[in-house]
Amino acid sequence: MRARKGRRVTADVVPLNRTREPSLDPIMALVATDMNRVNQVILDRMQSEIPLIPELAGYLIAGGGKRMRPMLTLACAALLDYQGSRHHKLAAAVEFIHTATLLHDDVVDGSGLRRGKRTANVIWGNPASVLVGDFLFSRSFELMVEDGSLRVLKILSSASAVIAEGEVNQLSAQRRIETDEQTYLDIISAKTAALFAAACRIAGVVAEREPDVEQALDAYGRNLGIAFQLVDDAIDYLSDGKTMGKDTGDDFRDGKVTLPVILANARGDEAERKFWRDAMHGRRVSDEDLDYATGLLRSTGAIDDTLARARHYGQRAIDALGSFPANRAKAALIEAVDFAVARAY
Incomplete structure (x- = not known):
C-alpha cells in the first residue's frame, strides 16, 4: 500500500518469539x-439447588476458554516452587x-457471541445472566475467605473493585471520540490487566x-494483561468470528473508542475525523x-502501532x-x- 503524504506505513510487526509459533x-x-x-473446585462450587445457576454457569465455563488467568496463578506458584495446595481454590x-x-x-454490551457460541444473555436473558454473575462473585469470595489470608482477600477484592471501575470508565468513554490514549490505557489497565496482575501476585x-x-x-501479570487487551482491540478489526469467537467489528458498531480508533482519528484529515465521529455515534455502522x-x-x-x-x-x-532463575515455569x-x-x- 502506498503511503499518503504525512502518513507512515510501518513494516509488519512480528511476535516476540521468532523461532517458532508461540503456544500456550x-x-x-x-x-x-x-x-x-x-x-474440580470450579465444578463443585458452581453447584446450587436452583437448577438455572449450574446450567448457565456451566454453559459459560465450559465454553472453550483457555482458563489463562487461573493458569497464571498455578504457573507463578510453580515458578516459586510452591508445594502446597492453597493455590487450587484461589485459582x-x-x-x-x-x-x-x-x-x-x-x-452491558448486548453481545450475542462469545468464543464462537451464543452468549448466556441471549439464551437465558439479561436478568438471569446478571444474577448468576453475582452468584459466581459470591462463590469467589467464599473461596478467598476459606483460604484465610487477609492479604489474598485484599488483593483479589481490590482487583474486583478496580475491574468494575474500569468497566464504568469504559461505559463513560463509549462513543466519545475525544477519548485520549491515557484514558484508554487507564480503562484496559483496570478492566483487563488488574485481574491478570492479581492472579499472578497471589x-x-x-x-x-x-x-x-x-x-x-504483579508487574508481569499487569503488563501481560495490557498487551493481551491491546491485541484484542487490534484484531477486532482484522479477524473473523471463527478466529475471535465474536463478530468482527463489534467494538466499531458498539462505539468503543479503542486505541486503533484513537490513533487513526488523531492522524486523519478533517473528512476522516468526521467519519470517526459519525461511526462512534452509531451513524456509520x-x-x-x-x-x-x-x-x-x-x-x-494505527493497527501496526x-x-x-x-x-x-x-x-x-x-x-x-x-530476577527469577531459569526453569520450566519461567519459560512457560x-x-x-x-x-x-x-x-x-
Whole structure:
C-alpha cells in the first residue's frame, strides 16, 4: 500500500518469539495436574439447588476458554516452587471473578457471541445472566475467605473493585471520540490487566515470598494483561468470528473508542475525523463503513502501532521475570507472553 503524504506505513510487526509459533502448550502442560484440581473446585462450587445457576454457569465455563488467568496463578506458584495446595481454590476464585465479569459485560454490551457460541444473555436473558454473575462473585469470595489470608482477600477484592471501575470508565468513554490514549490505557489497565496482575501476585502470597517478589509477579501479570487487551482491540478489526469467537467489528458498531480508533482519528484529515465521529455515534455502522474504517486503520499505521505497543508491554512483562532463575515455569510464562502478542498473526 502506498503511503499518503504525512502518513507512515510501518513494516509488519512480528511476535516476540521468532523461532517458532508461540503456544500456550508449555504452560498448559506445566499446570495440567493442578488444573484438574482447580476444575474440580470450579465444578463443585458452581453447584446450587436452583437448577438455572449450574446450567448457565456451566454453559459459560465450559465454553472453550483457555482458563489463562487461573493458569497464571498455578504457573507463578510453580515458578516459586510452591508445594502446597492453597493455590487450587484461589485459582478457582480467579476464574469465578473472570466468568462473572464476562456475564455482566455481555449484558452491558448486548453481545450475542462469545468464543464462537451464543452468549448466556441471549439464551437465558439479561436478568438471569446478571444474577448468576453475582452468584459466581459470591462463590469467589467464599473461596478467598476459606483460604484465610487477609492479604489474598485484599488483593483479589481490590482487583474486583478496580475491574468494575474500569468497566464504568469504559461505559463513560463509549462513543466519545475525544477519548485520549491515557484514558484508554487507564480503562484496559483496570478492566483487563488488574485481574491478570492479581492472579499472578497471589502466588507470591501463598508461597510466603518477599514483597519484591509479589511486585515482580504483579508487574508481569499487569503488563501481560495490557498487551493481551491491546491485541484484542487490534484484531477486532482484522479477524473473523471463527478466529475471535465474536463478530468482527463489534467494538466499531458498539462505539468503543479503542486505541486503533484513537490513533487513526488523531492522524486523519478533517473528512476522516468526521467519519470517526459519525461511526462512534452509531451513524456509520454498515459493513461498507467497517471496511472503510479498517482501511483507515491500516493506512494510518494505527493497527501496526497498536500491536507495537502490545509488543512493548509484552517485553515489560518478560523483563519483570528477570530476577527469577531459569526453569520450566519461567519459560512457560515467557511463552505465554509471546502467545498473547502473536494472536494477531
